[in-house]
Amino acid sequence: MPLPFRTVVAVATVTALAGGLLTIAAAAPASAAPAKYADDFDGDGHRDLAIGAPYKAVNGAEAAGSVVVSFGSAAGLTTRKVELTQSSAGVPGTPEDSDNFGISIAGGDLDSDGYADLVVGADGEDVGEYEGQGSVTILWGGAEPFTSSTTTTVHNPRQWQGHGLDVAVGDFTGDSAADLAVIEPNAVVVYKGGSSRVTQPTSAYTLTVPGAPLLNWEAAVGDVNGDGKDDLAVTGDPGTGRPGTDIWRGQEGRPSRLERVQDGDTAVALGDINGDGFDDMATSLTWPGTFFIDDPSNGAGYVTVRYGSPTGFGDPVTLHQDSTGVPGANEDDDGWGASVAIGDITGDGRAELVVGANGEWLGDLENAGDVTVFRGSASGVSQSGVVRISQDTAGVPGAAETNDLFGAQVRLADYNNNGKADLAVTASFENDRSGGLWTLPGTASGLTGTGSASLSSADFGLASGSRFGESLLD
Numbered sequence: 001m002p003l004p005f006r007t008v009v010a011v012a013t014v015t016a017l018a019g020g021l022l023t024i025a026a027a028a029p030a031s032a033a034p035a036k037y038a039d040d041f042d043g044d045g046h047r048d049l050a051i052g053a054p055y056k057a058v059n060g061a062e063a064a065g066s067v068v069v070s071f072g073s074a075a076g077l078t079t080r081k082v083e084l085t086q087s088s089a090g091v092p093g094t095p096e097d098s099d100n101f102g103i104s105i106a107g108g109d110l111d112s113d114g115y116a117d118l119v120v121g122a123d124g125e126d127v128g129e130y131e132g133q134g135s136v137t138i139l140w141g142g143a144e145p146f147t148s149s150t151t152t153t154v155h156n157p158r159q160w161q162g163h164g165l166d167v168a169v170g171d172f173t174g175d176s177a178a179d180l181a182v183i184e185p186n187a188v189v190v191y192k193g194g195s196s197r198v199t200q201p202t203s204a205y206t207l208t209v210p211g212a213p214l215l216n217w218e219a220a221v222g223d224v225n226g227d228g229k230d231d232l233a234v235t236g237d238p239g240t241g242r243p244g245t246d247i248w249r250g251q252e253g254r255p256s257r258l259e260r261v262q263d264g265d266t267a268v269a270l271g272d273i274n275g276d277g278f279d280d281m282a283t284s285l286t287w288p289g290t291f292f293i294d295d296p297s298n299g300a301g302y303v304t305v306r307y308g309s310p311t312g313f314g315d316p317v318t319l320h321q322d323s324t325g326v327p328g329a330n331e332d333d334d335g336w337g338a339s340v341a342i343g344d345i346t347g348d349g350r351a352e353l354v355v356g357a358n359g360e361w362l363g364d365l366e367n368a369g370d371v372t373v374f375r376g377s378a379s380g381v382s383q384s385g386v387v388r389i390s391q392d393t394a395g396v397p398g399a400a401e402t403n404d405l406f407g408a409q410v411r412l413a414d415y416n417n418n419g420k421a422d423l424a425v426t427a428s429f430e431n432d433r434s435g436g437l438w439t440l441p442g443t444a445s446g447l448t449g450t451g452s453a454s455l456s457s458a459d460f461g462l463a464s465g466s467r468f469g470e471s472l473l474d
Contacts, residue, residue, distance in 0.1 A: 033114055034109045034112050034114065034177075034178070035108075035109035035114055035115055035116040035141070037116060038107045038108040038109070038116050038169060038178075039107045039116055039413065039473060040072070040115070040116050040141075041069060041071075041107065041115065041116050041117070041118055041141040041142075041145040041146070042071060042115070042141065042142070042143060042144070042145050043114060043115045043141065043142070043143060044071075044072075045417075046071070046072030046073055046074065046415070046417065047072045047413050047414065047415050048069055048070060048071050048072045048077075048116075049069070049070045049072070049077055049411070049413070049415070049424055049437075049472070049473055050067050050068070050069045050070075050105045050107065050118060050120075050472070050473040051067070051068050051069075051070065051426065051437055051468060051469055051471070051472060051473075052065070052066070052067050052102030052103065052104075052105050052120075052469075052470055052471030052472065053065065053066045053067070053068070053102060053435065053457075053462065053466045053467055053468045053469070053470060054066075054100040054101060054102040054103040054122075054467075054470055054471060055100070055466075055467045055470060056102075056462065056463075056466040056467060056468075057463075057465075057466075058085045058086070058087060058095035058101075059087055059095050061095040061096050061097050061099070062097050062098070063097060063098045063099070063100060063124070064085065064086065064095035064096060064097065064098075064099045064101060065085065065086075065095075065099050065100050065101030065102040065103065065122060066083055066084065066085045066101065066102055066462070066466070067083070067084045067085075067101070067102040067105060067118075067120055068081050068082070068083050068084075068460045068462070068468070069081060069082050069083075069084070069118065069145075069146075070437075070455065070460070072415050074416065074417060075416055076415040076416045076422065076439060076441070076453070077415050077424075077437075077439055077453075077455070079455060079459050079460065081460050081461075082145075082146060083460065083461065083462070084118075084120070084139065084146060085101060086099065086101055086122075088146075089147070090139070090146060090147045090148050090149055091137065091139065091146075091149055092135075092137060092149060092150070092151050093122075093125065093135065093137070093151075096125075096126060098124040099122045099124050099125045099126075100121075100122050100123055100124040100125075101120060101122040101125070101137075102120055102121075102122070102470075102471055103121050103122060103123050103124070103164065103165065103470075103471060104120070104121035104123070104164060104165060104166040104167045104183070104471060104474070105118070105119065105120055105121070105167070105471055105472065105473045105474060106118075106119040106167040106168050106169045106180075106473065106474045107119065107169060107473055107474075108169030108170070108178040108180075109141070109178050110138060110169065110178050110180060110193060110194075110195045110201075111140070111194070111195045111196065111197060112177060112178070112193070112194060113141075115140075115141030115142050115143075115145065116141045117138055117139065117140050117141045118138070118139040118141065118145070118146065119136060119137070119138055119139075119167045119169060119180060120136070120137045120139065120164075120167075121134070121135075121136050121163075121164025121165065121166065121167045121182070122134060122135045122136070122137070122164050123162045123163065123164045123165045125163075125164070127154070127157065128157070130157050130158060130159045130161065131159050131160065132159060132160040132161065132162065133154065133157050133158065133159065133160075133161045133163055134154075134161055134162045134163030134164040134165070134184070135151055135152070135154075135163060135164055136151060136152040136163060136164040136167060136180075136182050137149055137150070137151050138150050138151070138152070138180075138195070138201070140197055148197065150195075150197070150199075150200050150201070151200065152180070152182060152189075152191060152200065152201050152203070153200045153201060153202045153203065155202075155203055155206075161184055161185075162184050162185045163182060163184050163189075164182060164183075164184075165183050165184055165185060165216065165217070166182075166183035166216070166217070166218050166219045166474075167180065167181070167182055167183065167219075167474070168180075168181045168183070168219040168220070168221050168232060168474055169181070169221070169474075170221040170230030170231075170232065170250065171193070171229055171230045171250060172190055172229070172230055172231075172232055172248070172250040172255045173190070173192055173193075173204070173250065173251075173252065173253060173254070173255065174229045174250060174251050174252035174253070175192075175193065175194075175252070177192070177193025177194045178193045179191060179192050179193045180193075180195075180201065181219060181232055182203075183216050183217075183218075183219050183234060184216065185215055185216055185236075186208070186213060186215070186216070187206050187207065187208050187216075188206070188207040188208070188216065188219075188232070188234055188248065189203045189205075189206050189207075190203065190204055190205040190206070190207065190254075190255065191203050191204060192204045204254075205254050205255065207248055207255060207257070209246065209257060209260070212238060212260075213238070213239070214234065214236045214237070214238045214244055214246055214260075215236045215237040215238070215239065216234050216235075216236040217234075217235055217236040217237070217265065217266070218234070218235055218236075218266070218267055218268050219232060219233065219234045219235075219268065219474070220232075220233045220268045220269050220270045220281075220474070221233075221270065221474070222270025222271060222279035222281075222308075223250075223278070223279050223308075224247060224249075224258070224270065224278060224279050224281070224308040224312065224313065225249065225258070225278065225308065225309065225310050225311070225312065226277050226278045226308070226310060227250075227251075227310075229249075229250035229251060230250045231247060231248060231249050231250050231255075231258065231270075231279075232247070232248040232250070232255065233245055233246070233247050233248075233268050233270055233281055233283075234246050234248070234268075235263075235264035235265055235266070235267070235268040235283050236264070236265060237265055237291075238260070241291055241292035241293070242262045242291055242292070242293055243262060243263060243264050243265035243283075243285055243291055243293075244260050244261070244262055244263075244264065244265075245260065245261050245263055245264040245268060245281070245283050246259075246260050247259050247260070247261070247281075247312065247313070258312050259312050259313065261283075261306060261313060261316070263283040263285070263304040263306070263316060264283030264284065264285060264304065265283075265284075265285050265286075265287075265290075265291070266283075266284045266285055266286040266287070266301075266337055266338065267283065267284045267286075267337060267338065267339050267340045268281065268282070268283045268284075268340065269281070269282045269340045269341050269342045269353075270282075270342060271342025271343055271344075271351040272308075272342075272349075272350070272351050272376075273305070273307070273342060273350060273351050273352075273353060273376040273377075273380055273381055274307060274350060274376065274377065274378055274379060274380045275348075275349045275350040275351075275376065275378060276307075276308075278307070278308030278309055278310070279308045280305060280306065280307045280308050280313075280342070280351075280380070281305070281306050281308065281313060282303055282304070282305050282340045282342060282353055282355075283303070283304050283340070284301060284302070284303045284304075284336075284337025284338070284339075284340050284355070285301060285302060285304075285337060286301040286335050286336065286337045286338050287301070288301065288302070296318055296320055296322075297320040297321070297322070297330045297334075297336065298322075298330045298331075298332065299330075299331075299332035299333060299334075300320060300321055300330035300331055300332065300333070300334040300336050301320070301334055301335055301336035301337040301338070301357070302318055302319060302320035302336065302337060303318070303319045303320070303336075303337050303340060303353075303355055304316045304317070304318055304319075305317045305318075305319065305353070305380065305381055307380060317380065317381065319355075319374070319381065319383075320336065321334065321336055321357075321372075323383065324383050325383035325384055325386050326372065326383065326386055327372065327386060327387075327388040328357075328360070328370075328372070328388060331360075331361065333359050334357050334359050334360050334361075335356075335357050335358045335359030335360065335367075335369075335407075336355060336357040336359075336360070336372075337355055337356070337357070338356045338357060338358040338359070338407060338408060339355075339356035339358070339407060339408060339409045339410045340353070340354065340355055340356070340410070341353075341354045341410040341411050341412045341423075342354075342412065343412025343413065343421035344376070344412075344420065344421050344442075345373070345412065345420055345421050345422075345423070345442040345443075345446060345447055346375070346376075346420060346442065346443070346444050346445070346446055347418075347419045347420040347442065347444060348376075348444075350375075350376030350377060350378065351376045351412075351421075352373055352374060352375055352376050352412070352421075352446070352447075353373070353374040353376070353381055354371055354372070354373050354374075354410045354412060354423060354425075355371065355372045355373075355374070355410075356369070356370075356371050356406075356407030356408065356409065356410045356425065357369060357370055357371070357372065357407050358405040358406065358407045358408045358427075358428075359405070360390075360407070362390055362392060362400045365400050365401060365402045365404075366402050366403065367402065367403045367404070367405055367429075368390065368391070368400040368401060368402060368403075368404050368406060369390065369400075369404055369405050369406030369407040369408070369427060370388055370389060370390035370400075370406060370407055371388070371389050371390075371406070371407045371410060371423070371425055372386060372387070372388050372389075373386065373387040373388075373389065373423075373446065373447050374386055375446060385446070387446060387447055387448075389425075389440065389447065389449065390406055391404065391406055391427070391438075393448075393449040394448075394449050395448060395449025395450045395451070395452055396438065396440070396449040396452050396454075397438065397452065397453065397454035398430075398436070398438075398454055401430075403429050404427040404429055404430045405427050405428050405429040405430075406425065406426075406427040406430070406438075407425060407426075407427070408426045408427060408428040408429075408469055408470065409425070409426045409428070409469060409470070409471060409472040410423065410424065410425050410426075410472075411423075411424045411425075411472045411473065412424075412442075414442070415439065416441060418441075418442070420441070420442030420443060420444070421442045422439055422440060422441050422442050423438075423439065423440040423442070423447060424437060424438070424439050424472065425437075425438050425439075425440070426438075426468070426469025426470075426472060427469060428467050428468065428469040428470045429467065430456070430457075430469075431456065431457070431464070432464060432465065433464075433465050433466075433467050434456070434457040434458070434462070434463075434464045434465060434466055434467075434468060435456075435457045435462075435466055435467050435468030435469040435470070436454055436455065436456045436457060436468065436469060437454065437455045437456075437468070437469055438452060438453070438454045438455075439452060439453050439454075439455075440452040456468075457469075
């Protein structure tokens with residue numbers, strides 16, 4: 001089923017924007033070295049995780065949306081948290097039906113003050129006369145983070161623009177500052193880094209492909225050609241009967257399109273699977289029947305891997321549940337590839353690939369969901385020692401149940417600072433659509449259930465039915 005900084009900042013001014021959104025401006029911080037981690041919002045040296053509940057009701061407004069930030073520690077993620085909605089102090093706007101605040105989340109040090117900042121998309125936000133224009137909020141990091149914020153300026157606004165469908169942060173313009181890319185269904189809007197806390201970010205470039213538009217869906221950041229600049233992959237539907245993913249090359253000045261490959265549409269991730277210094281790409285197509293293509297998965301969903309090089313990507317490698325060495329079997333509507341992530345779980349310099357299948361049946365349990373973990377190797381994705389993990393895996397808290405949607409979102413990052421990426425995975429319909437988060441620690445031998453932990457929506461103080469975990473920090 002489809003699833004959808006170093007000083008404490010004092011608020012200085014409140015300026016009204018079109019449609020009632022607010023900029024909560026604050027004193028500009030002194031310059032500092034960029035944040036070590038793009039997800040350390042309070043500067044304590046530990047990675048944090050932002051988890052979205054974009055369909056959560058807030059103050060009676062259905063699907064107004066919420067984001068919870070779980071702060072990290074030496075032992076990993078904790079229940080020390082902050083929940084952010086458009087009714088929170090320092091957050092612009094007002095909760096309204098179908099705002100979808102938290103539909104997309106990214107992190108990065110946008111003002112170069114040494115603290116990572118949180119970027120939140122709300123693609124359904126009504127602004128002024130434009131229903132569904134969408135909005136993107138930047139919540140500034142700090143020793144006490146998220147006490148001030150701003151929203152991006154939207155040029156040529158229109159109805160159903162979907163500004164904030166996805167968001168991504170990276171150095172796309174080659175100036176060593178973190179830029180913000182805002183994904184709209186019909187455009188990629190780039191805001192240059194070095195943002196000021198006292199002014200709204202203004203877009204520098206709008207990236208489109210004249211005559212061959214892509215109906216964008218999801219983005220990922222990495223260095224595909226090994227030039228030290230961040231590249232941006234955006235996957236979606238070009239309207240040709242085949243899926244498509246555009247790769248925008250980071251370079252000094254304006255990013256340029258490197259190529260379009262006929263893969264993807266559902267999810268995309270970048271990372272160096274074979275350890276050669278060039279980031280590789282995994283894209284997924286969860287609902288192949290929506291395109292006029294040969295489907296090797298018989299409706300279950302599949303993942304395409306392409307390996308990076310100085311000139312772009314090579315030939316595709318296709319993976320599905322009937323591929324050699326892959327556990328399970330292709331079944332219609334498995335949702336295999338609902339989420340994908342790439343990161344070095346074993347610490348050997350070669351990244352692993354994780355594939356979420358939120359519609360996977362486990363026995364008679366419909367849509368219980370699971371994740372599949374592929375080892376990285378010098379030759380690429382290894383189809384030996386592939387591991388399948390669910391709530392029925394030994395050591396994983398809880399039990400698989402019908403309609404949990406385990407595997408809805410996956411992310412790999414080193415939360416306990418041991419040099420190995422840990423897996424964060426959500427089940428957004430866990431416990432009657434309340435949602436939950438699981439973490440599985442990375443080890444030299446890979447992922448098992450040993451040492452895994454779970455955090456429920458109730459652990460973070462969310463009401464039942466919040467669908468916690470529909471989105472995760474990119």
